[in-house]
Amino acid sequence: xxxxxxxxxxxxxxxxxxxxxxxxxxxxxxxxxxxxxxxxxxxxxxxxxxxxxxxxxxxxxxxxxxxxxxxxxxxxxxxxxxxxxxxxxxxxxxxxxxxxxxxxxxxxxxxxxxxxxxxxxxxxxxxxxxxxxxxxxxxxxxxxxxxxxxxxxxxxxx
Amino acid sequence: xxxxxxxxxxxxxxxxxxxxxxxxxxxxxxxxxxxxxxxxxxxxxxxxxxxxxxxxxxxxxxxxxxxxxxxxxxxxxxxxxxxxxxxxxxxxxxxxxxxxxxxxxxxxxxxxxxxxxxxxxxxxxxxxxxxxxxxxxxxxxxxxxxxxxxxxxxxxxxxxxxxxxxxxxxxxxxxxxxxxxxxxxxxxxxxxxxxxxxxxxxxxxxxxxxxxxxxxxxxxxxxxxxxxxxxxxxxxxxxxxxxxxxxxxxxxxxxxxxxxxxxxxxxxxxxx
Ligand SMILES: Cc1cc2nc3c(=O)[nH]c(=O)nc-3n(C[C@H](O)[C@H](O)[C@H](O)COP(=O)(O)OP(=O)(O)OC[C@H]3O[C@@H](n4cnc5c(N)ncnc54)[C@H](O)[C@@H]3O)c2cc1C
Ligand code: FES
Numbered sequence: 001x002x003x004x005x006x007x008x009x010x011x012x013x014x015x016x017x018x019x020x021x022x023x024x025x026x027x028x029x030x031x032x033x034x035x036x037x038x039x040x041x042x043x044x045x046x047x048x049x050x051x052x053x054x055x056x057x058x059x060x061x062x063x064x065x066x067x068x069x070x071x072x073x074x075x076x077x078x079x080x081x082x083x084x085x086x087x088x089x090x091x092x093x094x095x096x097x098x099x100x101x102x103x104x105x106x107x108x109x110x111x112x113x114x115x116x117x118x119x120x121x122x123x124x125x126x127x128x129x130x131x132x133x134x135x136x137x138x139x140x141x142x143x144x145x146x147x148x149x150x151x152x153x154x155x156x157x158x
Numbered sequence: 159x160x161x162x163x164x165x166x167x168x169x170x171x172x173x174x175x176x177x178x179x180x181x182x183x184x185x186x187x188x189x190x191x192x193x194x195x196x197x198x199x200x201x202x203x204x205x206x207x208x209x210x211x212x213x214x215x216x217x218x219x220x221x222x223x224x225x226x227x228x229x230x231x232x233x234x235x236x237x238x239x240x241x242x243x244x245x246x247x248x249x250x251x252x253x254x255x256x257x258x259x260x261x262x263x264x265x266x267x268x269x270x271x272x273x274x275x276x277x278x279x280x281x282x283x284x285x286x287x288x289x290x291x292x293x294x295x296x297x298x299x300x301x302x303x304x305x306x307x308x309x310x311x312x313x314x315x316x317x318x319x320x321x322x323x324x325x326x327x328x329x330x331x332x333x334x335x336x337x338x339x340x341x342x343x344x345x346x347x348x349x350x351x352x353x354x355x356x357x358x359x360x361x362x363x364x365x366x367x368x369x370x371x372x373x374x375x376x377x378x379x380x381x382x383x384x385x386x387x388x389x390x391x392x393x394x395x396x397x398x399x400x401x402x403x404x405x406x407x408x409x410x411x412x413x414x415x416x417x418x419x420x421x422x423x424x425x426x427x428x429x430x
Contacts, residue, residue: 059339071330076338076348143365143366143369144340144341149329
């Protein structure tokens with residue numbers, strides 16, 4: 001039976017962290033399963049958790065009046081979801097919905113914040129990882145906004 | 159070079175505004191051999207009375223002399239081509255340019271990265287891979303499109319999925335879409351790639367290619383194993399008019415396929 005620390009160790013987000021750090025963070029974590037259609041997080045609700053997706057697909061959605069839910073991105077095993085627990089007012093900006101059965105590790109946001117305060121070196125390391133992913137997602141969102149495959153941008157090629 | 163008259167033998171709509179034409183020579187001369195071309199090359203298609211456009215081969219020469227081109231109606235010429243129906247005539251000049259370096263795939267993993275209509279000029283490479291004309295160890299296709307309804311060659315895609323590693327990503331989709339939603343660089347980043355043993359062929363919007371190149375480099379794919387197809391407006395297609403000049407290159411005769419290592423400086427200059 002794998003421990004939470006083992007599972008953290010396996011997840012790409014924590015790759016390269018010291019064993020002692022993983023043990024330290026493991027107390028914030030729990031293993032959980034979401035079934036198809038379940039929500040991992042809800043838009044405008046308290047963002048209490050950071051999710052490491054181990055398997056299954058998750059849709060990151062926003063609800064657009066008169067249009068319904070709009071999927072911005074799908075996440076897969078190895079991806080992460082949620083950093084709203086990191087910044088006040090700790091409110092989730094998007095829905096996260098399981099598109100199939102999802103196995104994930106869930107880390108308590110408050111617990112993680114406290115650990116980061118206690119261990120600033122580890123905190124900085126985690127911040128760098130969050131910042132990198134946040135930057136990548138921002139860049140991806142910008143590319144999506146450009147509508148690069150659309151006719152005006154001549155998605156084409158050759 | 160004078161255009162040869164071809165006739166549309168088949169026409170199919172991929173999705174509104176984008177269509178595939180199968181062309182056969184109008185008046186076959188008994189001794190004339192069918193046009194021979196390589197994947198990645200292009201023809202100039204001439205809509206009579208309107209003008210010419212550069213259009214890549216989107217199918218392999220099947221030996222029956224027919225040519226396959228997939229076209230997006232974009233402006234005057236391509237809209238005129240869109241109006242053609244089976245039996246109608248058009249002019250064809252070609253083949254032009256230098257195609258994909260299929261010889262570079264020997265013993266390598268081939269990463270095919272297509273964005274939007276960029277799948278069209280890469281389809282002959284996929285066919286070559288499926289027909290085992292590529293001596294590659296593995297063929298993988300990463301294909302990004304705007305939405306599921308704007309995927310090219312939908313039926314073929316599902317068949318290819320059984321024979322090669324296929325990752326499709328759409329910018330917009332709903333919960334019923336089984337693939338990735340987001341940009342194509344996401345599945346590319348997530349993929350386990352043996353960079354040093356890979357060769358990558360890219361075709362799509364320049365910005366998509368630039369981001370994909372960053373990911374490929376970060377995964378250890380050498381710059382001399384990355385090839386991309388560039389596009390510029392064409393006129394003569396034979397290196398005479400200067401219309402397609404790009405840095406020291408003429409896309410019509412030095413390209414459209416270039417090795418990243420050779421064109422890196424020009425790719426970094428805006429609006430060149
Ligand atoms: C080597 C090569 C291969 C190509 N292969 C294909 C193909 O397989 N299928 C396909 O649909 N298209 C292809 N194109 C693009 C195609 O040639 C142009 O979209 C076409 O020439 C537009 O002609 P038009 O008269 O309809 O549009 P125009 O009236 O000339 O232009 C309409 C709009 O498209 C822009 N445009 C025109 N030509 C290009 C171009 N080459 N690149 C970017 N923007 C352009 C114009 O600036 C304008 O905004 C290829 C281009 C090249 C250079
Ligand atoms: S199109 Fe004339 S030089 Fe290339």
